[in-house]
Amino acid sequence: xxxxxxxxxxxxxxxxxxxxLMKHDMETGQRKDASGKTIPAHHINTITATCKGKQVxxxxxxxxxxxxxxLNFKFKGGAKGDxxxxxxxxxxxxxxxxxxxxx
Amino acid sequence: xxxxxxxxxxxxAMIASTSLMAQSAFEKAHNASFKENGIAKLxxxxxxxxxxxxxxxxxxxxxxxxxxxxxxEKANMATIKQPSDGKYLGDWKEGEKIAQSGxxxxxxxxxxxxxxxxxxxxxxxxKKEISHGNIGPSLWNYGKVRGNTDAVVQYTWGKxxxxxxxxxxxxxxxxxxxxxxxxxxxxxVMALLLDPASPVNx
Amino acid sequence: MNLKRREALRLTAVIGLMAATGLISHAEAAEWxxxxxxxxxxxxxxxxxxxxxxxxxxxxxxxxxxxxxNGAVVPVGVTTTLPKTQQIAILVEKNPSALAAQxxxxxxxxxxxxxxxxxxxxxxxxxxxxxxxxxxxTTKEVKVTLGGCGG
Amino acid sequence: xxxxxxxxxxxSLSMAAGFAFAQSATDDIAKYREMIADGNPSELYxxxxxxIWAKPMGPKNVSLQKxxxxxxxxxxxxxxxxxxxxFKDTNKVQDLESRIITCMEKxxxxxxxxxxxxxxxxxxxxxxxxxxxxxxxxxxxMKIKVPNKHPKEKEMYAMGEKAFFxxxxxxxxxCASCHGEDGKRIRLQDLPNITEQKGAALGFGYWPAYRVSSxxxxxxxRRLNDCYRQQRFPEPIYTSDVTIALSVYMGVKANGxxxxxxxxxx
Numbered sequence: 001x002x003x004x005x006x007x008x009x010x011x012x013x014x015x016x017x018x019x020x021l022m023k024h025d026m027e028t029g030q031r032k033d034a035s036g037k038t039i040p041a042h043h044i045n046t047i048t049a050t051c052k053g054k055q056v057x058x059x060x061x062x063x064x065x066x067x068x069x070x071l072n073f074k075f076k077g078g079a080k081g082d083x084x085x086x087x088x089x090x091x092x093x094x095x096x097x098x099x100x101x102x103x
Numbered sequence: 104x105x106x107x108x109x110x111x112x113x114x115x116a117m118i119a120s121t122s123l124m125a126q127s128a129f130e131k132a133h134n135a136s137f138k139e140n141g142i143a144k145l146x147x148x149x150x151x152x153x154x155x156x157x158x159x160x161x162x163x164x165x166x167x168x169x170x171x172x173x174x175x176e177k178a179n180m181a182t183i184k185q186p187s188d189g190k191y192l193g194d195w196k197e198g199e200k201i202a203q204s205g206x207x208x209x210x211x212x213x214x215x216x217x218x219x220x221x222x223x224x225x226x227x228x229x230k231k232e233i234s235h236g237n238i239g240p241s242l243w244n245y246g247k248v249r250g251n252t253d254a255v256v257q258y259t260w261g262k263x264x265x266x267x268x269x270x271x272x273x274x275x276x277x278x279x280x281x282x283x284x285x286x287x288x289x290x291x292v293m294a295l296l297l298d299p300a301s302p303v304n305x
Numbered sequence: 306m307n308l309k310r311r312e313a314l315r316l317t318a319v320i321g322l323m324a325a326t327g328l329i330s331h332a333e334a335a336e337w338x339x340x341x342x343x344x345x346x347x348x349x350x351x352x353x354x355x356x357x358x359x360x361x362x363x364x365x366x367x368x369x370x371x372x373x374x375n376g377a378v379v380p381v382g383v384t385t386t387l388p389k390t391q392q393i394a395i396l397v398e399k400n401p402s403a404l405a406a407q408x409x410x411x412x413x414x415x416x417x418x419x420x421x422x423x424x425x426x427x428x429x430x431x432x433x434x435x436x437x438x439x440x441x442x443t444t445k446e447v448k449v450t451l452g453g454c455g456g
Numbered sequence: 457x458x459x460x461x462x463x464x465x466x467x468s469l470s471m472a473a474g475f476a477f478a479q480s481a482t483d484d485i486a487k488y489r490e491m492i493a494d495g496n497p498s499e500l501y502x503x504x505x506x507x508i509w510a511k512p513m514g515p516k517n518v519s520l521q522k523x524x525x526x527x528x529x530x531x532x533x534x535x536x537x538x539x540x541x542x543f544k545d546t547n548k549v550q551d552l553e554s555r556i557i558t559c560m561e562k563x564x565x566x567x568x569x570x571x572x573x574x575x576x577x578x579x580x581x582x583x584x585x586x587x588x589x590x591x592x593x594x595x596x597x598m599k600i601k602v603p604n605k606h607p608k609e610k611e612m613y614a615m616g617e618k619a620f621f622x623x624x625x626x627x628x629x630x631c632a633s634c635h636g637e638d639g640k641r642i643r644l645q646d647l648p649n650i651t652e653q654k655g656a657a658l659g660f661g662y663w664p665a666y667r668v669s670s671x672x673x674x675x676x677x678r679r680l681n682d683c684y685r686q687q688r689f690p691e692p693i694y695t696s697d698v699t700i701a702l703s704v705y706m707g708v709k710a711n712g713x714x715x716x717x718x719x720x721x722x
Contacts, residue, residue, distance in 0.1 A: 006499045023497075028401075028423070045337040057411060057413075058411070059407070060337055060338060060407045061420075062405055062406060063402075064400050064405040064406075064424075065405055065406050065420060067377070067671035068497035070421050070495040070497070071419075071420050072417075074414070075411070076415065091337075129615065132615065132697055133619055133697075133698055136698035137689065137690040137692055137696070137698070138691055138693050143688065143689065150624050154624055157628070158622050159621070160632070163630075205453075208626050208627065209686065210685055210690065221454065225642070233450065234481070237640060276629075370484060372485060372488060374485045374668075377668055377669055380491040450485075452643045452669070453722065
C-alpha cells in the first residue's frame, strides 16, 4: 500500500499555493541491485489536483523526477477552507489520494 | 642497501607489535562496540604506535612529546619503498581517475577491487575540478612550481607512500605503507602531479 | 478504496488499453505520454508533445541552481509571463531520456511549477512552454558536483 | 534556516581564503541548499512515525504513547534536545534510538536483539527510524540541553571524547581527522569542527536528517555508522556504547545551540 503524501495549500491574494511531498521510490529502471540484476522502473506517472470537484492542475512524471517527489504549483479560484485533493498513479497502477484544507 | 632493509623490517615490527599489548579499559569498551563486516575486520582497531600517538588531541595538533614524534617519523620513513624498477612517473590520465575515486577499503567494498586515492576529497589538484576539499594543501601547479629534480620526485613519492614520515600526525593516509594504492597507481598519481604534460602543470 | 476511485482505476485501464491499441493518440484525461518520456532529445520530446519548433524566449524563466550539490535532487522551477500558458515541460539534455516531467495547466493554473529532478551529470536544463498554441524554450546549465568521501 | 546557511557560508568563505574557485562554488552550494530547504521529505517519515507512535502493536498490543523519553511518559516535545541522558529504570545512558527500543521492549514486548541485529530500514528498525523522525520534529527550534551531571553521563562524555580522537584502520582516520579544525571541507561539503560549541551544534543540531544522495531518512545512529564506514573501521553495533558516547560528547559540546531537526543533507 502506498504511503500518505504531505499536502500543504495556502491562499494568498486569490492564488492558492500547493506544495506536495509524495513517498515514492521513483526507480529509474537504470540501476542494478547487489547481484547485478536491473531494478525495474517504478515511478509515478500522473498527478491530478482537484478543488471543489474541478481539476485545477495536472502533472506527468518520468523516472527522472527525484525520489520522494516534491511538486509545487499555484491556481486561482480556491478559498480558505476549501479542500484540495491530490491523486497520483504510478506505472504499476498503484495509487494514492490525499487532501488538504486551504489555509 | 642491506642496512635499509634491516631498518625497514625493524620499523614494521615496531609498528605492528602493539596488538600484543594489554588493552586499556577504554579500549576494551570501545572495541566491544564494533563488529566485523566484510573486509573490515576487528583487527583494524588494533593501533600501531603512530595511531596511538596521534589519538592524543595534543599530538594531533602538532604538540606532544617531540622525541616520540621524531621516532615515529623515523620509523615511518623506514617503511618507504622506492619504486622497484626506478620508474617514478606513470600515466597522468590514470592518475586523475585514481585521484577522483574515494572508493575502497570500507565494509561495503569487496576484497580485490582496486582502491581510489580519494585525493580530491582533501586537495585541489586540477583546477577544472571545482568539487575539491581543503584538508590538505592545493596541489595545483605542483610540478610547475617545484620542478622535476630527483629530490622533488623522491620526496613526492615518499609523501604519497607514507606521509607520516614527514609529519607524524599528518591527516593523509599512508597510501603505500598500508597498500591502499599499488606501486603502479602511485606512479600514475605522481604523473598527475609532476608530468609537465599533466593538466595540473599548465 | 472507494467507489469513485475504483471507477477511476477502471477508466484509466480502459484508456490505457485504447492508447496501447492505437485507438486514440491523445486522451483528454492525462494519459501518460510514453513517447515524450522516451524521447532522447529536445526535438524528440517536442515532436511527441505535438510541437514542431520552439522559439527561444526570455519570457520563460528557469529557477534552478548553478551548481547542484547532488545530482539526485536538483530543484527546477519554471515560470512564464506568456499569456495563455497551457503546458510546461522540464528536460535534462544529458539524461538517458530527456523529459523529466511535464505539467498540463488549466484555465485556473498560474504559469508556475516547481519540482526536483535527477541529473546524471552536468547538463543543460530546458524549460519548454506551450502558450496560446505556440512552443517556447529557455535553457540553463546546471553543474552537478561529486561530493562526499566516496566521490 | 536562512540564517544558518548564511553563517555556514561565512565560515566556509573565511576558510577557503585564496581559493576563489572554491569560494564561488561553496556560495552556489549554499544557494542550492536554500532552494531545497522548503519541502523536506523527512515530513513523510515523520507522518509514518506519528502513526506508529499511537498505534497499539507488538506482542502486548499497546502503543508507545506511554514511552518515557526522559521528560515523563508520553512527552515528545523537546525530548530529543535533551538526549542522550541517564535513565534510572535501565541504569544506562541512552540516546533516542536505544530509548525507543527500551519502550518497544518494555511496553510492547518486542525483542530488542532483533531490532539491534536488523539493518537500517529493515524489520522493526524501520519503525524505530520513523518514530525518530516524529520525535525529533518536535524538538525543532529548541535549545540543545544534553545533561552531563550524572556520573554515568560524565563517564559517557569522557568515552565519547576518547572515541572521537581514536585513530585506527588502514587510513589512520579518527572523527578528529575531519571534524577537529575550523573551515575544512571534504569536496564541497563543510565539515563542522565538533570540538567546539559552534561546530558541534551544526552537527548535532542538523541530524537526524533526510539524505538527498541516498533518498532516505538517516537517524543519528545511521549517521555515525556511515562515518565509521568512511573511516574504514569495522561496523559499530547499533546503539552500542561508542555510538551513544559520541552522541553525548557532541550533544554536550553543542549545548546552547538550536535543534534544527530533521535536517536536509546532501
